[in-house]
Ligand SMILES: Nc1ncnc2c1ncn2[C@@H]1O[C@H](COP(=O)(O)OP(=O)(O)O)[C@@H](O)[C@H]1O
């Protein structure tokens with residue numbers, strides 16, 4: 587059995603902090619990619635989270651084991667690294683919590699809520715668990731954990747061709763959030779409200795670029811992509827670069843990133859959220 591979680595790259599986020607972790611989260615929107623963390627259970631009696639065989643998120647995994655009285659480890663494969671802005675921390679916590687709760691036949695909702703609470707408590711995310719649970723082009727209408735917050739998976743009539751780049755590592759989520767002013771969040775909220783009305787993917791890209799341009803340094807990316815044919819729009823979040831391209835230019839843009847030393851993937855948005863895959 588494998589737990590599959592789509593990578594999620596937020597483009598708009600406006601934190602909403604409450605005294606309860608379950609109700610804390612963010613308004614905003616993001617893309618879940620057809621690129622997945624695939625996690626399996628390791629049957630060695632230990633308690634931990636491993637990504638590409640390296641142990642990570644120790645304290646969080648201990649909380650999951652203590653909370654359930656179980657001792658379960660998950661080993662996850664991910665095409666991109668932890669900490670780059672692809673919502674990997676949320677995906678790993680979802681995998682470990684789901685595996686642990688499933689062993690006790692507890693509800694998946696409680697597992698997802700624990701993953702969300704740990705994201706908020708350890709300052710590694712606000713809206714990633716809800717979004718990854720939802721899948722696709724996800725708009726977060728009410729902040730919070732699955733079962734508390736609400737995210738809408740937009741019904742997309744045409745799937746975009748995306749070239750995704752993983753840039754070198756940047757700062758932590760906590761430091762990144764601390765740099766964003768309330769004035770900028772007001773602007774982001776006005777974009778978000780328009781997006782809720784239009785549900786338009788191009789609006790999403792353009793608003794996400796306008797917002798994240800004020801947070802991250804676009805100079806390298808702009809230089810690489812300037813005057814290139816076939817680019818519909820793009821945005822950068824932490825070290826995650828999402829480029830929407832015309833199909834016939836996809837391999838050219840993919841190559842362009844590679845030749846600039848950027849690890850790149852051709853993908854689209856996921857059909858769904860968290861899922862379980864059985865062999866055969
Ligand atoms: N090798 C690693 N690279 C990046 N982060 C790591 C690593 N090992 C542990 N961590 C921890 O994982 C968390 C990453 O969270 P976050 O930046 O939100 O990830 P993501 O952007 O993938 O969602 C941080 O708490 C960080 O300290």
Ligand SMILES: CC(C)(COP(=O)(O)O)[C@@H](O)C(=O)O
Nearest residue numbers: 596599612671673711712713
């Ligand atoms: C942007 C962020 C607050 C953090 O995302 P990450 O860098 O992937 O941990 C996200 O959780 C959101 O609410 O949109």
